[in-house]
Amino acid sequence: MSAHAEDIQAHVKTYVVVFAVLAALTVITVAISYLDLSTPMAIAVALLVASTKAGLVALFFMHLIDEKKIIYAVLALAVAFFAVCMSIPTGWHVGQVKSGSLWSSMETGSAAGGHETGGHGDSSQDDHGGGH
Amino acid sequence: MSDEHHQELSWIRKYVFSTDHKVIGIQYGVTALFFLFFGFCLMMLMRWQLAYPGQPIPLIGSLFSDSTAPGGIMLPEFYNQLGAMHGTIMVFLGVVPMAVGAFGNYVMPLQIGAPDMAFPKLNMVSYWVYFLGGVVMLCSFFVPGGAAQSGWTSYPPLSIVASEGQTWWLVGMLFLIASSLLGSVNFIVTILHLRAPGMTMFRLPIFVWAQLVTSFLLLLAFPALQAASTLQFMDRVFGSSFFLPSGLVVGGEALAVSGGGSPLLWQHLFWFLAHPEVYVLILPALGIVAEVIATNTRKPLWGYRSLVYSLIFLGFMSFIVWAHHMYMTGMGTTMSNFFQTTTMIISIPSVVILTALIISLWGGAIRFTVPMLFALAFLPMFGIGGLTGLPLGLATPDIHLHDTYYVIGHFHYVVAPGTIFALFAGVYHWFPKITGRHMNQTLGKLHFWTSLVFINGVFMPMFFQGMAGVSRRLYDQTFYAHGAAVQDLTIISSVSAWLLGLAQLFFIVNFFRSIFAGPKVEDDNPWQSTTLEWATPTPPPHGNFLVTPTVYRGPYEYSQPGVDADFTPQNIADENIADGNVAGGGTAPGQP
Amino acid sequence: MEIPHVVEVHPETGVANAKLGLWLFLASEVMLFGALFSSYILLRVAAVEWPQGSTILNVPMATFNTLVLIASSVTVVMSWLSLKLNDFAKYRVYMGITIVCAFIFLIVKYFEYTAKFDHGLSPATSTFLAIYFTITGLHAIHIIGGIVVNGYLLGPGARMWKTDPEQFTGRVEAAGLYWHFVDLVWIFLFPVLYLL
Known part of the structure; x- marks a missing residue:
């Protein structure tokens, strides 16, 4: 060939x-x-x-x-929407922490209380610092 | 042409396991119409319970078993099953297979001038996987505890502690998702690779563009539900806790699970699919309406490029609006702000499309054929559906309207007098090409006017009910004073629904009678349309075109200056226009 | 009737049908595993405690499996290259090794799973184990799918080499792309589940 x-x-x-x-x-x-x-x-x-x-x-x-270019185009689409998909946990986290959401304040009695403490062991630690 | 073209296929290969996109399209169409009818019947039963709660169902009440409706009086569990399965069947087994599977499969390859789909065998597999999914869903009614009863959205934790039917629902969904994925890959490759010579992307009919964008939505959004269904399946069958939080109490007892999951995760994954799914429901409908309007106004569509760009933009935006279904979950104001902004943005291309279609009517020599009537009714109906969605897309009014009948009214206006009217328009429009016979115009007009009146009778009262605060999914709204106060509206809605059911008899009779006894189509292009599906013999043979067409112009060249006929088909070369050789379709005009 | 661009590439896109279709399918697979990874992250961030994978899972076994999959990726691409060189015998050898590697992967996986079950660890034990079993299980199903496809191309499907070598080579290439993707998913699964 x-x-x-x-x-x-x-x-x-x-x-x-x-x-x-x-x-x-x-x-x-x-x-x-x-x-x-x-x-x-x-x-x-x-x-x-x-x-x-x-x-x-x-x-x-x-x-x-x-x-070829077309394959890159397909991949670019997949990557873009993959990124959107990854924003689910990010956005969820922002919602929980930054705005002191309705439920977490009702459950824990403080705007940024116990709900997120579990997350402190993780990479998200830095996010918390500025908020409090 | 290879010799297999002349080879006689066995009956089974020709009509059951066919790889011909047209046969598969018809299979999809027939199955989807059955499911639409079935889903409609489920709804008519529910409407009885809503209008006359606690009273035995007349006529057919004695047919039900003691576990569903003892003595003809519907049990709440059965009501929930009907609700969940009505939604599931209408969306996943009715409208999407009809809009994409049936019309997409049948019409799209014809409109681009292709001999078939790019992967004919895959096409067959995708139909049969869909069929299996439908069978699984139907079987679920007969398992202990009945079908799924947690709504079509299947929110956990409720769906995870629900009866066995939910597991069947999940398995059925996995089949349907697999079918959509195979279908969408096939559609995209077909549209990109199998276009006839001269058929550039900007000469594609709007319907094809709509199918292309829809396919991308199916391809990239459905996997999220696939993942979510798998996780929920694990929760139900293998006892995991993806969607079960710690300390969950069901029926007074703590649930024996490890906990640590998040019910909200399901909602995110589900709506990550289900909002693009809304556009999967509406985009092909817009495509059909565009075709019908162009043909019947005898003038080019206004703003072809704006339509195309709007469709693409709509497709993109539909991926970042999903959480506007979730304002009430307490996800926080930052998220709400983001999603209400994107939601307001996505309404812009929708308005552009609707406006372009309305302006297309301006100054047209409109032919009020039956498909055109349905297409014309689509415009204001879809408009009502879209505009009533704006308050729901804003976080603040949504607090009042969330999960009320207002929501039901809103999305039904989009999909019932919206999409389903467009699907009817499509059936009436392409019926002569598919069967070689015309449908009866009088019965068609009766069908249209009765449907239009009654469908508004069904859904318009729901806005008022919703604003009065009546929640959706209530088994008996008269239980609450605010519900009892608007019960009259429920009865109007129910009676309209049954009359709407009766009105469909016009269609059913017309449909079957016309297949066998309708007047034969004399011309391959009975509507004098410009797109390529009309340049085939009627009905098109295996392989579609006698001669591969060459495309010389855009899709909507009606009433062009300097041309005698008021339409110029896409496959007519400029030098042949003068010959008056415009009408003959199957004889491959443009050929010497 | 013949479908255009089954073998010859499309002038605008520069690829044939199968390759474009396969990449589209892979895009959808990216979303599937993306949604699962996204779930993993959300569950982990929300969890009160999350075990380090290596304290529960068998890292040496998984490391071995990673190497097996990488090796099979090399062999599958070599099998395609052999076809390009018109060397059908070599193709069969390389494709055979690929399938053997896939089986080795599954056997190791089987021992891993049974070891967990023997210790009473199941998806019901914790959210970590639940996501571990779900994602690796789904990945194993993909491996099985790959075995079926590659097995077909080695066995009955290989007849096409005689009638239409070019289309057959295209099929092997497409199957190879899928197989690389399965490898690629594992490359992410391994550190995320076992090491972190």
């Missing part, structure tokens, strides 16, 4: 290198999880590594690196 032997060899080489990098990143992300990082830091690092891996898979295995 269309592909030339040298091209193919180059392809194979890319795949092998990408595989090695992916395997290494997997080991690294596990190793990092044994370090005693703070939760926000751990989340940031783990997601950064995962995104790098996902990027490698998409770019080289799924050939996004030389894909």
Whole structure:
């Protein structure tokens, strides 16, 4: 078919290198999880590594690196609406914390009381500081 | 043409497991019409309980089992089942399959000049998965405890502690969602790839644009409900607590679950689907109305590009308005402010579309055919539905109106005299192409006028009931003084509903009689329309076009200056206009 | 009757039907897993306490499974490349390895699940375990789907190589894209559920 032997060899080489990098990143992300990082830091690092891996898979295995515009358009749509979907927990959290919502104030008796305390262990810690 | 075209297919491959988009479209249409009728019957039963609470259902009351309506008197549980299943069936098994599955499947490939859908087998699978979903939903009436009874929105925690029927509902939904996903992938690829030569994106009829945007909504919004249904399924079957908060007490006893879930999560995921779903209901309807209006005013649609951009903008915006269904959940004023702003913004493209359609009437030589009557009625009816939605989209008036009959009136004006009227317009408009016979105009006009009067009789009183504070989903509103005070309105509404049911007999008789005995269509293009579906033989054969059409112009070139005929089909080349070779459709005009 | 652009690419989009359709499907899958991730975040932020995954789940097993999936991604892309080189025998070897990898993944997953059940841990135990079982279960269903598709392309579907090699190569490419996506989801699932 269309592909030339040298091209193919180059392809194979890319795949092998990408595989090695992916395997290494997997080991690294596990190793990092044994370090005693703070939760926000751990989340940031783990997601950064995962995104790098996902990027490698998409770019080289799924050939996004030389894909047509239409595929990027489809992906852009998916990413945009994915972002909207991710705003559900964010917005929910903002609603709970920033405006001292009706229910949480009724339940706990204070505008920014017990309801959110569970969240303090998480990455959202910083959000709370400014509000109070 | 390959040789398989000439090969005789077995009866089953031709009519049951067909891969022809037209057969699949008809299958969708027939199934969806059945479900629309069935959902309507559920509603007529409910209207009896509402109008005459606690009295035995006349005529058919003795047919019901003791677990539903002992002695013909409807039990509250059964009333709840009817309510939940009316909504589910009408939306997911009736209107969407009719608007997208039936019309989209049948008309869209014809309008773009394609021989079939891009993935014919996938198309067949999507119909049969839909069919299975419908069967599961119907079966759920016969499981212990009856069908789902937590409303079509299935809000937890109620839906999770409800009887077995809810699990069936979830399984049925998973089937329906799978079907929509397969369908939408197929539609998008077909519209992007299978357009005839010369059919650029800006020569696509509005109906095709509406189907394209709708498909994207189905593709990207439905997965949220898929995820939510899976989570609710886990809660019900495997005892997880995604939607169950800690310390939940049901019937005086603490529920034995781990807790820690969030009922609001369901509402977010559900409405993340269900608001785009509203536009899935309305966009194809707008598309049909645009086609019918263009054909019957004999002039080009006003503002084609504004219509297209509005449709696309509407599609985008519909993803960021979902929480306007949730002002009363205490999600906070920051969120409410955001969502009421986006809601006000989304009304702009809706108004642009409606305005463009109304201006299209201006100065037209209007033919008052039956499809045109339905399309004309659609405009003010959809207008009422849309305008009454504005107070609901603002957080403050919503506090008073939320979950009252006002809401019921509002969205029914959008989907019943709105979308369903448009669907009727579509049936009357494309019936000659599909069957090769005309429908009876007199019966059609009777059907239209009676429907128009009674459907307003059903829904108009609901606004007043709602403003009087009557909540939706009440089994017996006379139980409350404020409900009893407006009970007369309920009776008007109920009687109108039954008369509306009777009025549909005109349609049913006309529909079946015309299939077998309607006057034969003499011309492939009986409405003298410009779009490509009329350039096929009647009814179109497998593979649709005798010769692949070439498109030379936009979709709505009616009454063009310098042309004798008042319409110029899309597949007529400029040099052939003078020949007067405009009318002949199936003979592939433009060919030597 | 022939459907246009089954094999030859569309002049405007530059791709054939199957590839565009598959990417659209993947967009929808992004939304499906997106909604589940979004649920995960909301539940976690709202939770009073949330266990660290590694205290409950078996990280070594999952690490092994991650490597298995990555390897299968390489083999599936190699099987497509073999077809491009007209080497059908190699295609069968690589596709075979891909399917074996998928089975290994499922077997490991089976041991993980049963170990949890043996300790009395189920979706009813806590919201964390509930989301763990739901997302990984759904992912496992995707793996099974991949086995079915790849198995078809290795077995009965491979006949098409003789009649229409180009369309067959297109199908293998599409199946490969799906398989990479399944891998990609796992790449996110692994740290989110097991490590954080």
